[in-house]
Amino acid sequence: MSSQPARKPQFRLDESLLTDLPPFSRLDRRQIREILDLAVSRRHDAGSAIFDEGAQAERFYLLLDGHVRVVRITETGEQVIALHIPPGQLLGIAPAIGRETYPATAVAATEAITLGWPVRLWPDFVCDYDGFATETYKTVGKRIGEMNTRIMELATQQVEQRIANSILRLINQSGRKTDEGIEIAFPITRQDLSELTGTTLHTVSRLLSAWEKQGLVKSARRKIVVRDAHALMLLSGAQPRH
Amino acid sequence: MSSQPARKPQFRLDESLLTDLPPFSRLDRRQIREILDLAVSRRHDAGSAIFDEGAQAERFYLLLDGHVRVVRITETGEQVIALHIPPGQLLGIAPAIGRETYPATAVAATEAITLGWPVRLWPDFVCDYDGFATETYKTVGKRIGEMNTRIMELATQQVEQRIANSILRLINQSGRKTDEGIEIAFPITRQDLSELTGTTLHTVSRLLSAWEKQGLVKSARRKIVVRDAHALMLLSGAQPRH
DNA sequence: CATGCAGTTTGCGCCAGGGCAAACTCGGGA
């Protein structure tokens, strides 16, 4: 369950890892090389923490492969999932928002590979690399938007709608087509879904069972496949576009 | 109810308006003068919108005086209050997070005075004025933190705790000492409080009545005075520091 | 001074969904 620090010296990272990712897409080969040479790559077992809420922010990361859950824990010990991060995105970008500690815990949902850089390089990145700042702040903006939407949903919607919405968002962000339908690309439990929607695993289970009977979804252990996204969308309370 | 654009030509704004505010505190007199000369000041009636969700972000603002509510409206017409902004803070900083439209509507809770600058000046501000970017992103970070807390509360706490927490946060951010206790410095209705906590005005009213009977608060039309913040804190579910 | 409206209070009934408890199922490790 603990993370395996496969630090430098390491295999030389290939430039193609970064060239297609928005924060780096405007950079030339030489710059990408520079960035890679400063990075430390690391593998994280599924379930292990990449960094912890409240800890001194020493590094910021890029998620090369795998999925990450960003989680907060209440004073009473309950978990709330704040965000899901798909591969290719930055995480732990505390310095971007003027923080010296991480505001939440990041947990690998699957085995995950990250690149990490010391936070002291952040100002250099922002200043030296064209488009890096812009793209990063776009990410921040998107996450703010997501959080906002979560707040609205929690404040106004029924449990059924919230769960439908969460699942739709997950398949949008990390869906994978299969012959059965669209599958969420990483393992997710009823418990996870309940922490995402502010309800209990029991209620989630009951709802998924009901939906399965109606043929909307097909679910198994830690797995959900959506067979009828359109019907889910109706349940989610979204206004059909007229 | 509509806003009164008191545009340029205008009275010359005094430099002391900005010198103490974090985003500008590291600047010298000449720079502050520059910034003020680029600004348009405007007065907003209580209840009027400063900008609207989804609108093209043409300006970013500084709230000189008054209080502002940042709200979103659901597809079903319900309002949710995302944030309260006290005087002295920036608002409408869409460009900071890579957005071209405002993600929410800003409504003046009291009569309010703003300074506004065209968004095209944003990059200049960030680059020319020492400390501006840093302080701005700290603000963004704080707001993200607040949103995060809201999500946790909505997901895990009972209505009573959420309302207690919201009131505590409001008096923290915009409290004003009176001989009766600490008063929320701007008018706030039961409805507002319910939109802040994801409940109904009825439930809020019932709770406030109960608290009033116990001497915790004293409330009137659009006004709340906290007489026993400590007791409220116990209700809010915060762990007493051991 | 009358009138109206915005904001508030309160009562009553109901039900979505949480709490609790128990049983089941699957997958992986010894």
Next chain:
DNA sequence: TCCCGAGTTTGCCCTGGCGCAAACTGCATG
């Protein structure tokens, strides 16, 4: 192969808080 534990399902009961309805209170306006 069997066993164990994590994840899931389901039933039953109970209640927090919402929906609905109606009445009340002041402030503001003509």
